[in-house]
Amino acid sequence: MNKVCIFGAGAVGGYMAAHLARAGVDVSVVARGEHLAAIRRDGLRLIGHDGEFTVRVAASDRPADLGPQDLVISTLKAHGLPPAASSMRALLGPDTPVVFAVNGIPWWYLANLRGGAPSASRLDPDGTLARELGLARTLGCVIRSPNEVVAPGVVRNNSRASSFVVGEPGGALSPRLEQVVALMRRGLPGAAATGDIGREIWGKLLLNVPSSLLSSLTHSPSSALFADPATRELYARLAREACAVAARHGVAMAFDLEGQVAATGSNPHPPSMLQDLLAGRPLELDAQLFAVQDLARSAGVDTPMLDVMLALLAHRAHARSPAAHG
Numbered sequence: 001m002n003k004v005c006i007f008g009a010g011a012v013g014g015y016m017a018a019h020l021a022r023a024g025v026d027v028s029v030v031a032r033g034e035h036l037a038a039i040r041r042d043g044l045r046l047i048g049h050d051g052e053f054t055v056r057v058a059a060s061d062r063p064a065d066l067g068p069q070d071l072v073i074s075t076l077k078a079h080g081l082p083p084a085a086s087s088m089r090a091l092l093g094p095d096t097p098v099v100f101a102v103n104g105i106p107w108w109y110l111a112n113l114r115g116g117a118p119s120a121s122r123l124d125p126d127g128t129l130a131r132e133l134g135l136a137r138t139l140g141c142v143i144r145s146p147n148e149v150v151a152p153g154v155v156r157n158n159s160r161a162s163s164f165v166v167g168e169p170g171g172a173l174s175p176r177l178e179q180v181v182a183l184m185r186r187g188l189p190g191a192a193a194t195g196d197i198g199r200e201i202w203g204k205l206l207l208n209v210p211s212s213l214l215s216s217l218t219h220s221p222s223s224a225l226f227a228d229p230a231t232r233e234l235y236a237r238l239a240r241e242a243c244a245v246a247a248r249h250g251v252a253m254a255f256d257l258e259g260q261v262a263a264t265g266s267n268p269h270p271p272s273m274l275q276d277l278l279a280g281r282p283l284e285l286d287a288q289l290f291a292v293q294d295l296a297r298s299a300g301v302d303t304p305m306l307d308v309m310l311a312l313l314a315h316r317a318h319a320r321s322p323a324a325h326g
């Protein structure tokens with residue numbers, strides 16, 4: 001396994017592609033617009049805490065140009081997946097796994113829930129992803145790697161450590177999972193396999209629910225939210241609501257506010273949802289927030305803070321861009 005395509009190589013995918021390419025992996029990227037033009041012209045540039053480097057990678061906005069791969073890693077936003085699904089098929093051989101590296105409740109998590117789920121149609125309208133790509137080739141991936149596209153073709157990583165935890169939807173530590181993680185680890189030492197991807201997803205939601213809501217509403221990064229006792233308390237209350245929803249869906253976990261404050265430090269990283277808001281792009285409201293609210297409601301869990309803040313943020317997103325937010 002050596003030929004890998006990163007589909008949607010923006011902030012996170014650009015970081016992954018640059019590190020894999022530097023390690024000698026045969027990487028190509030699917031990107032578009034000015035970002036694609038700059039990658040083709042000048043290469044993909046990665047700025048990190050320990051310096052910067054540029055790699056040359058094959059790049060196209062037409063997956064068919066790149067052909068079948070040993071591995072596809074999707075780093076599209078959740079709402080970018082259904083429109084891209086049919087073109088992604090050109091990258092697939094009969095057994096090519098697809099790693100869905102994405103925040104929030106992933107489409108396959110709901111499709112995999114016994115008895116169906118309340119909001120599967122939010123994340124995979126019309127079953128496009130299940131039909132075009134399918135659960136059989138799906139691997140989940142939880143990203144902890146703060147990145148921004150700071151100029152076309154240029155990605156900045158905003159932390160010292162990145163991790164990419166990959167798992168089979170059903171929890172098996174399968175040979176293909178081991179192969180995928182071994183390939184990723186060649187350039188991304190923070191890649192790891194898990195036998196419980198659901199726990200990882202909820203663990204990340206404990207950060208995304210409060211940080212996406214509060215940062216987007218206030219335009220402040222988490223470090224600034226933690227510095228203010230009032231917003232720090234709101235952050236903790238939102239995280240505890242997410243904990244209560246996780247618990248009712250079989251994942252018991254506690255939120256460690258002090259640990260999170262210490263881990264965030266003074267990092268000024270703007271969460272990806274705030275980046276999208278400021279750039280006028282659609283927000284990942286369904287996967288990161290509405291799906292959690294749906295799961296809370298279906299399990300009878302009260303989430304008053306989430307409900308108020310999500311209504312405000314959804315109003316703002318809709319007022320700014322009605323077509324993108326229904």
Ligand SMILES: NC(=O)C1=CN([C@@H]2O[C@H](COP(=O)(O)OP(=O)(O)OC[C@H]3O[C@@H](n4cnc5c(N)ncnc54)[C@H](OP(=O)(O)O)[C@@H]3O)[C@@H](O)[C@H]2O)C=CC1
Nearest residue numbers: 008010011012031032075080084102103143145146147272
């Ligand atoms: N950025 C971060 O720090 C973190 C992000 N995440 C999560 O990672 C996932 C990816 O986020 P992020 O990297 O920020 O997203 P980006 O928007 O930076 O990257 C996605 C890229 O895919 C491109 N794209 C979308 N559709 C297509 C298509 N059909 N063909 C070609 N290119 C396409 C987008 O182009 P265009 O801009 O033109 O739409 C964009 O460049 C999200 O789920 C996010 O929540 C998780 C942890 C940290």
Ligand SMILES: CC(C)(CO)C(=O)C(=O)O
Nearest residue numbers: 146207211270271272273
């Ligand atoms: C890094 C982090 C946790 C910031 O909230 C994130 O997931 C994002 O930017 O989307």
